[in-house]
Amino acid sequence: MLTGFAKVEGLGNDFLLIDRRDASPAVLETLVARLQSAAPALCDRRLGVGGDGILLVAPPRTPEAAASMIVVNHDGSRPEMCGNGLRCVALVVAGSARELVIDTDAGALACAVREYQPRTCPSGQVAIDMGPPALQGPHNVGGRAFAAVSMGNPHAIAFVGADEDPEALARGEGPAVERDPLFPGRTNVEFARVDADGSITLWVWERGCGITSACGTGACATLAAAIAQGLAPHGRDVVVRLPGGPLVLRQDRAGASITMTGPARVAFVGQVEVPAASAG
Numbered sequence: 504m505l506t507g508f509a510k511v512e513g514l515g516n517d518f519l520l521i522d523r524r525d526a527s528p529a530v531l532e533t534l535v536a537r538l539q540s541a542a543p544a545l546c547d548r549r550l551g552v553g554g555d556g557i558l559l560v561a562p563p564r565t566p567e568a569a570a571s572m573i574v575v576n577h578d579g580s581r582p583e584m585c586g587n588g589l590r591c592v593a594l595v596v597a598g599s600a601r602e603l604v605i606d607t608d609a610g611a612l613a614c615a616v617r618e619y620q621p622r623t624c625p626s627g628q629v630a631i632d633m634g635p636p637a638l639q640g641p642h643n644v645g646g647r648a649f650a651a652v653s654m655g656n657p658h659a660i661a662f663v664g665a666d667e668d669p670e671a672l673a674r675g676e677g678p679a680v681e682r683d684p685l686f687p688g689r690t691n692v693e694f695a696r697v698d699a700d701g702s703i704t705l706w707v708w709e710r711g712c713g714i715t716s717a718c719g720t721g722a723c724a725t726l727a728a729a730i731a732q733g734l735a736p737h738g739r740d741v742v743v744r745l746p747g748g749p750l751v752l753r754q755d756r757a758g759a760s761i762t763m764t765g766p767a768r769v770a771f772v773g774q775v776e777v778p779a780a781s782a783g
């Protein structure tokens with residue numbers, strides 16, 4: 504099956520976006536199975552289009568939503584949420600509307616597109632109400648303390664000192680933590696450092712992808728863990744610096760939603776063959 508796609512990115516976290524808002528539930532079910540099976544090849548950076556994952560834009564599931572987002576990781580697994588991906592989906596779906604709701608596997612989320620550049624390959628800034636974080640307590644993995652936080656999808660966050668390198672730790676320890684038996688559904692793994700100006704430097708080993716240049720849900724989970732540990736405040740914008748650039752986050756009070764603002768862009772459009780799902 505040949506399908507059109509847009510290659511989209513938010514801070515370099517990049518995806519093939521396939522817009523099938525016209526699809527019936529049966530067509531969608533088959534397509535999701537095909538995309539899960541084909542994801543490693545489609546996302547391969549030498550042999551395929553290249554990407555950290557696939558975003559399938561599907562018809563809305565709730566009356567107030569404009570569309571729904573289904574995410575497939577590079578390895579074919581299906582996560583519940585993707586913050587950078589949702590900014591890209593909001594940008595593509597928004598059209599002339601600037602505020603819209605998108606359904607995700609983690610619920611319906613409100614998005615606002617700003618600074619929209621209406622080109623063939625549009626770009627803009629997107630603010631999202633990411634919903635409240637769920638703090639799930641500490642875990643000790645390999646002698647290191649991780650805070651478990653869900654943003655719909657799971658995250659394990661470790662704060663490191665100025666003498667430790669979050670990139671080296673994410674690359675070195677991320678793979679084992681992702682698959683530690685303490686996290687039966689696997690987990691995204693964050694290594695974060697709070698800097699002198701109050702911003703947070705963050706490297707993420709993503710479940711199903713490995714190191715990415717940014718992770719929106721990871722940044723939100725890290726802010727929640729930082730606030731819980733007294734390392735960041737409520738009621739003020741906090742800049743989270745990822746390898747691909749900064750996200751601006753804020754939580755006004757305990758239990759409230761986290762808002763996330765950052766860029767989204769269509770890089771190019773094309774067509775690609777999606778083979779039938781392989782058996783098993």
Ligand SMILES: N[C@@H](CCC[C@H](N)C(=O)O)C(=O)O
Nearest residue numbers: 582585586587656718719720
């Ligand atoms: N990059 C994303 C998160 C994508 C899903 C993640 N790999 C998972 O398996 O939960 C983001 O920006 O949030």
